[in-house]
Amino acid sequence: xxxxxxxxxxxxxxxxxxxxxxxxxxxxxxxxxxxxxxxxxxxxxxxxxxxxxxxxxxxxxxxxxxxxxxxxxxxxxxxxxxxxxxxxxxxxxxxxxxxxxxxxxxxxxxxxxxxxxxxxxxxxxxxxxxxxxxxxxxxxxxxxxxxxxxxxxxxxxxxxxxxxxxxxxxxxxxxxxxxxxxxxxxxxxxxxxxxxxxxxxxxxxxxxxxxxxxxxxxxxxxxxxxxxxxxxxxxxxxxxxxxxxxxxxxxxxxxxxxxxxxxxxxxxxxxxxxxxxxxxxxxxxxxxxxxxxxxxxxxxxxxxxxxxxxxxxxxxxxxxxxx
Amino acid sequence: xxxxxxxxxxxxxxxxxxxxxxxxxxxxxxxxxxxxxxxxxxxxxxxxxxxxxxxxxxxxxxxxxxxxxxxxxxxxxxxxxxxxxxxxxxxxxxxxxxxxxxxxxxxxxxxxxxxxxxxxxxxxxxxxxxxxxxxxxxxxxxxxxxxxxxxxxxxxxxxxxxxxxxxxxxxxxxxxxxxxxxxxxxxxxxxxxxxxxxxxxxxxxxxxxxxxxxxxxxxxxxxxxxxxxxxxxxxxxxxxxxxxxxxxxxxxxxxxxxxxxxxxxxxxxxxxxxxxxxxxxxxxxxxxxxxxxxxxxxxxxxxxxxxxxxxxxxxxxxxxxxx
DNA sequence: CATGAGATCTAGAGCGCTCTAGATCCGCCA
DNA sequence: TGGCGGATCTAGAGCGCTCTAGATCTCATG
Numbered sequence: 001x002x003x004x005x006x007x008x009x010x011x012x013x014x015x016x017x018x019x020x021x022x023x024x025x026x027x028x029x030x031x032x033x034x035x036x037x038x039x040x041x042x043x044x045x046x047x048x049x050x051x052x053x054x055x056x057x058x059x060x061x062x063x064x065x066x067x068x069x070x071x072x073x074x075x076x077x078x079x080x081x082x083x084x085x086x087x088x089x090x091x092x093x094x095x096x097x098x099x100x101x102x103x104x105x106x107x108x109x110x111x112x113x114x115x116x117x118x119x120x121x122x123x124x125x126x127x128x129x130x131x132x133x134x135x136x137x138x139x140x141x142x143x144x145x146x147x148x149x150x151x152x153x154x155x156x157x158x159x160x161x162x163x164x165x166x167x168x169x170x171x172x173x174x175x176x177x178x179x180x181x182x183x184x185x186x187x188x189x190x191x192x193x194x195x196x197x198x199x200x201x202x203x204x205x206x207x208x209x210x211x212x213x214x215x216x217x218x219x220x221x222x223x224x225x226x227x228x229x230x231x232x233x234x235x236x237x238x239x240x241x242x243x244x245x246x247x248x249x250x251x252x253x254x255x256x257x258x259x260x261x262x263x264x265x266x267x268x269x270x271x272x273x274x275x276x277x278x279x280x281x282x283x284x285x286x287x288x289x290x291x292x293x294x295x296x297x298x299x300x301x302x303x304x305x306x307x308x309x310x311x312x313x314x315x316x317x318x319x320x321x322x323x
Numbered sequence: 324x325x326x327x328x329x330x331x332x333x334x335x336x337x338x339x340x341x342x343x344x345x346x347x348x349x350x351x352x353x354x355x356x357x358x359x360x361x362x363x364x365x366x367x368x369x370x371x372x373x374x375x376x377x378x379x380x381x382x383x384x385x386x387x388x389x390x391x392x393x394x395x396x397x398x399x400x401x402x403x404x405x406x407x408x409x410x411x412x413x414x415x416x417x418x419x420x421x422x423x424x425x426x427x428x429x430x431x432x433x434x435x436x437x438x439x440x441x442x443x444x445x446x447x448x449x450x451x452x453x454x455x456x457x458x459x460x461x462x463x464x465x466x467x468x469x470x471x472x473x474x475x476x477x478x479x480x481x482x483x484x485x486x487x488x489x490x491x492x493x494x495x496x497x498x499x500x501x502x503x504x505x506x507x508x509x510x511x512x513x514x515x516x517x518x519x520x521x522x523x524x525x526x527x528x529x530x531x532x533x534x535x536x537x538x539x540x541x542x543x544x545x546x547x548x549x550x551x552x553x554x555x556x557x558x559x560x561x562x563x564x565x566x567x568x569x570x571x572x573x574x575x576x577x578x579x580x581x582x583x584x585x586x587x588x589x590x591x592x593x594x595x596x597x598x599x600x601x602x603x604x605x606x607x608x609x610x611x612x613x614x615x616x617x618x619x620x621x622x623x624x625x626x627x628x629x630x631x632x633x634x635x636x637x638x639x640x641x642x643x644x645x646x
Numbered sequence: 647c648a649t650g651a652g653a654t655c656t657a658g659a660g661c662g663c664t665c666t667a668g669a670t671c672c673g674c675c676a
Numbered sequence: 677t678g679g680c681g682g683a684t685c686t687a688g689a690g691c692g693c694t695c696t697a698g699a700t701c702t703c704a705t706g
Contacts, residue, residue, distance in 0.1 A: 011686045046433035047370040048662035051691050066395035091414035110369035247595035270593035272570035334656045371692035374661050
């Protein structure tokens with residue numbers, strides 16, 4: 001910076017101003033400074049800048065899993081609005097078990113972010129609240145008391161899916177539930193309420209996060225007594241596991257076995273098998289989260305903001321009337 | 324930090340040492356300092372630290388597209404080795420057109436990274452070299468003269484795929500090529516060489532990056548005269564587009580139309596249609612890139628490192644003998 | 647009981663930037 | 677011609693940390 005200042009014959013302070021195109025620098029000088037900077041390959045050090053300005057201009061983003069398209073969509077949404085407001089994004093990636101959650105948050109905090117937008121944190125509520133007390137957090141797709149958040153109404157989404165299956169005439173429904181740790185219990189409750197509402201008794205099977213676990217569970221169900229005619233999976237990935245087994249056995253999805261997923265992420269679109277699913281509205285979640293984060297940075301004292309989006313049923317090919 | 328120092332009754336310098344568990348701090352004092360720090364919710368500011376230490380310990384990672392599983396795999400590989408060496412990762416995401424490439428690199432540079440690992444940069448060679456002259460770059464899956472890189476041998480991969488199809492008895496092959504801008508011309512060359520080697524004349528059709536473009540091209544090919552019996556796509560995503568059309572028309576992949584992809588990314592695993600493809604070895608690319616980055620940071624003067632991995636043919640269900 | 651080697655700790659400068667407060671310049675009006 | 681206000685520029689302190697060099701504290705040894 002000093003080099004640039006000398007080359008342009010001005011003070012360091014002016015170089016700083018020129019690069020931020022603050023007003024108070026004459027156009028000619030500004031141009032000269034930038035030209036010298038370009039020549040010398042000067043790139044302002046954002047860290048030093050944020051340190052000096054006590055600035056916490058950037059926004060941290062925690063994404064649980066890069067392999068799940070939902071997080072890519074959330075990121076798209078966040079970036080779309082942040083790009084507009086000129087804030088920097090700092091990404092950090094967790095894992096399926098939540099083992100890296102704390103490390104990821106710490107990393108973001110250490111990167112001087114003003115706010116963290118967290119998608120897919122498995123951290124217990126209390127710990128998350130403790131963290132949020134220090135650095136504001138916007139929780140995506142998971143409501144946490146006392147923390148800003150934006151979610152889709154999971155109970156409603158599950159109800160939409162379940163009612164769709166019921167309306168098609170299914171009576172033997174199973175919900176493939178994720179581990180209870182991650183706050184999507186609403187999906188299970190929505191399913192069970194809807195089934196009970198139809199005078200049937202709900203059946204739920206717990207599975208893990210991976211596709212193969214869903215496949216294995218499905219195989220057991222189909223081989224068991226009283227096999228279901230419809231399976232509602234806690235997310236699209238699990239639904240694909242269900243389809244794997246179905247197709248493998250020569251069953252035609254939507255005819256011999258109905259399958260509904262949850263998320264509406266791109267892998268749901270497989271050749272020949274367009275997955276009926278519930279749209280989590282991931283990109284919109286990202287957008288809203290980014291907006292909340294912006295608001296929070298500007299008005300730290302505003303009470304907790306909790307937005308809820310309405311999910312939508314996406315009817316495609318994998319759910320039809322029972323055979 | 325001052326607060327912690329006072330609370331523990333020591334100097335700021337000692338707090339600094341304690342938190343980095345540098346030697347020269349007595350175990351008892353260290354413990355006391357960390358305890359006070361915990362109470363006060365002190366989190367060391369990594370930016371200030373890196374500024375003060377002139378440290379460039381962290382590694383920047385540019386990923387082109389979060390929606391493409393290949394980049395998630397590359398990230399996995401990078402993280403697996405970096406985690407071991409205790410270096411921080413700073414992520415930045417580009418786009419399919421390369422419009423954000425420069426901004427992404429600048430952002431990483433401004434984040435004081437010592438090296439950048441770049442996967443899927445569309446930036447022209449010259450510009451990339453210019454950038455790399457300032458901040459070392461490890462280019463993943465694209466060789467650039469004068470820049471460290473790790474690639475898989477695309478020509479060889481394309482040859483493997485093509486020879487597989489030829490061995491199955493196909494004579495009417497088409498290569499669906501990506502835009503020529505991104506350095507994967509080798510795939511095309513490998514295909515064309517192999518076809519020519521079999522005494523046939525190669526046929527190549529240029530498409531874009533999206534699945535629908537591949538689908539549209541496939542539809543045109545099938546409707547044209549002399550339709551191919553086998554299609555080799557420049558990546559898995561495009562191959563899915565081909566399958567979309569095939570399945571849509573009631574063609575059975577591997578029987579009525581053979582399809583081979585490239586990458587071996589997870590979407591290739593669709594229910595009922597396991598894609599025959601070439602393994603890019605994305606995770607291994609990430610690992611090697613991370614290792615090169617580490618080496619480069621320790622030995623800046625070592626000559627350019629260019630690693631080449633061998634791709635592998637992954638035979639699954641979408642390629643078989645022509646009908 | 648002095649002595650110094652090693653362990654432990656501290657003061658203070660400085661990393662690259664921004665910010666505050668004040669200096670300098672210019673044109674214009676009385 | 678003098679003076680004044682706004683535009684333009686500058687000096688110097690300080691952000692939270694690390695580093696260097698040196699101070700102090702131990703404790704076995706001569």
